[in-house]
Amino acid sequence: MLNSIAILGGTHGNETSGIQLVRHWQNGNLPERFRALQPEMRLVNSAAIEANVRYVDDDLNRQFTAHRLEQQCSEAEAQLARQLNQTLGPKGNSATDFVIDIHNTTSEMGATLIILQQDEFNIQLARFVKHHMPEANILLEDDKAYSEHPYLCTVGKQGVMVEVGGQPQGVFREDIFQLTQTLTETILDFCIAYNAQTLPELAPCDVFILGENICFPVDETGARIAMIHHSLQDNDFQPLLPGAPVFKCFDGTEITWDQDTVIYPHFINEAAYATTHVAFATASLTKL
Numbered sequence: 001m002l003n004s005i006a007i008l009g010g011t012h013g014n015e016t017s018g019i020q021l022v023r024h025w026q027n028g029n030l031p032e033r034f035r036a037l038q039p040e041m042r043l044v045n046s047a048a049i050e051a052n053v054r055y056v057d058d059d060l061n062r063q064f065t066a067h068r069l070e071q072q073c074s075e076a077e078a079q080l081a082r083q084l085n086q087t088l089g090p091k092g093n094s095a096t097d098f099v100i101d102i103h104n105t106t107s108e109m110g111a112t113l114i115i116l117q118q119d120e121f122n123i124q125l126a127r128f129v130k131h132h133m134p135e136a137n138i139l140l141e142d143d144k145a146y147s148e149h150p151y152l153c154t155v156g157k158q159g160v161m162v163e164v165g166g167q168p169q170g171v172f173r174e175d176i177f178q179l180t181q182t183l184t185e186t187i188l189d190f191c192i193a194y195n196a197q198t199l200p201e202l203a204p205c206d207v208f209i210l211g212e213n214i215c216f217p218v219d220e221t222g223a224r225i226a227m228i229h230h231s232l233q234d235n236d237f238q239p240l241l242p243g244a245p246v247f248k249c250f251d252g253t254e255i256t257w258d259q260d261t262v263i264y265p266h267f268i269n270e271a272a273y274a275t276t277h278v279a280f281a282t283a284s285l286t287k288l
């Protein structure tokens with residue numbers, strides 16, 4: 001039974017869809033059918049929202065490991081993380097049954113539901129979302145245990161992220177907002193069915209499983225020597241075949257995918273990862 005549900009926007013202050021959706025629903029516009037769920041709705045990082053930046057001192061969505069929460073770091077987001085852990089968590093023994101944290105990406109990932117473990121709850125949720133919103137992508141990040149993820153949503157007993165793009169940082173697009181609203185409402189419809197024990201038996205659905213981050217090639221000074229190839233750009237979750245071009249170098253040459261497996265790139269050219277030179281993440285495709 002999901003007795004306490006939290007819907008969060010503005011974990012990153014320049015990801016506008018979740019901020020606007022939470023504001024809209026806080027202003028009395030939560031659809032009637034969700035009112036029995038009594039979700040708590042929060043705009044998380046108000047200083048970053050005010051400044052229209054991802055974060056003030058440090059990435060809030062990387063603070064929620066046991067180690068970071070125990071350290072008495074003075075960065076604005078580290079302090080905020082400890083407060084959120086007290087009010088929504090504490091992580092590992094949480095007062096919140098389910099946290100839905102809403103994000104935007106600059107990559108063309110459409111409406112993506114990120115789940116962090118393949119237990120019965122998350123598999124049922126994935127199938128429900130895919131059944132009611134076939135255009136949504138399901139991405140499973142279970143490269144580490146749920147409790148070891150640094151993400152804010154893991155303060156809940158269960159936590160997922162809504163990740164919708166492509167939308168530039170700080171920009172508000174109506175189409176992206178609609179996808180965000182539809183995916184979030186579909187998750188809440190799942191919560192209603194879950195609590196009423198009326199979930200249908202659904203067939204396994206397509207799920208992308210996170211692989212690894214692929215970085216831009218750099219020279220000995222750390223400067224990039226290549227761009228995302230135009231045939232890969234904006235093709236998030238489309239299969240990348242062995243031998244297909246990945247990078248276009250400034251000297252005119254191309255770098256191709258040199259592994260012998262098909263991968264499904266996503267977070268292609270994500271603006272927030274540019275400083276770490278992450279070009280995209282890989283995924284495999286399975287049925288869950």
Ligand SMILES: [Zn+2]
Pocket residue numbers: 011012015103104
């Ligand atoms: Zn984000």
